[in-house]
Amino acid sequence: MKNQLRTTRSAGFKLAASAVLLGGLAACANDTVLRPVQLDNYDPNDLFYLAGKGPVKTQVVGNPFDEAKPEVDSATTSVMTGATFRPKLTFQIEVPPEQNSPYHVVMLLDAPGNARPEKLCANPEDANRSASSKTGEDKLRVVAVYCVNDRRLSSIAGTTARPASSSDPRFQKLIQQATLNLFPLDNPDRRDSNRLWRAR
Known part of the structure; x- marks a missing residue:
């Protein structure tokens, strides 16, 4: 039974990893490019605490569109929701x-x-005002x-061909892919203790 459970979990991780790879390939095909995620003491098991707590507080900084800021904020968090x-997560x-909660x-x-992710929390x-090169x-x-309080747990950067609005599929794809990769299933640096599928 234990071997069967281990095999099932392993298969589940392989499917998830394949989904990330396919998602990344599809993103590149649609002119969306993501840099590898950066992890600092990231523990995927904390995500269950977040999900149980309720919506994750999110700060959207900047407005690249000719739209009211609340509309851009709402469009961004709507795309993020469910993308993990x-x-x-909401x-x-x-x-x-x-x-x-301290997580945000x-x-x-x-x-x-030259925006520095480790300063954004x-x-x-x-941090946005102090950066200069757009x-x-x-x-x-x-x-x-x-973040947890003022400390970064994970970060990711990505680019796409400039979208026309917050409803542009290019913008939504970029936000969705960034959110998906911001919360990976595993932290390779802590693989002995922090695999999500071992905890649940």
């Missing part, structure tokens, strides 16, 4: 006080090329950071 493997700009996400839109607005006008770059 498991558990499925993302919101504002969360009720009783659902507050920062999504920097139209991010400068503490003060994303200041991505070329033909590209939109985003940086997503998963």
Whole structure:
């Protein structure tokens, strides 16, 4: 029975890994390019705490579109919601006080090329203002950071051909892929203790 369970879990991980690979290939085909995720003390088992707590507080910084900022914020978090493997997470700009937690996400839109993800957790607005070199006008770059308090747990950056609006499939694909890869199933640096499928 144990061998069967181990085989099932292994097969599940292989399928998930294949999904990431196929998703990455599809993203490249649609002019969406993601850099490898950066992990700092990331523990995938914390995601169950997040899912049980309620919506994850999300700060969307920047507005690359000719739209009201609340509309862009809402469109961004709507695409992010459900874009994780498991558990499925919900993302919101504002969360009720009783659902507050030290975990939060920062999504920097139209991010400068020299934006430093490790600085975004503490003060994303200041980090955005202090960065100077913007991505070329033909590209939109985003940086997503998963934080606990002021500390980065994971981050990822990606670019796509500049979308026309927050409803543009190119923008939605970039946000979806960034969210998916921001919360991987595993942290290779802590593989002996932090595999998600061992905990659940």
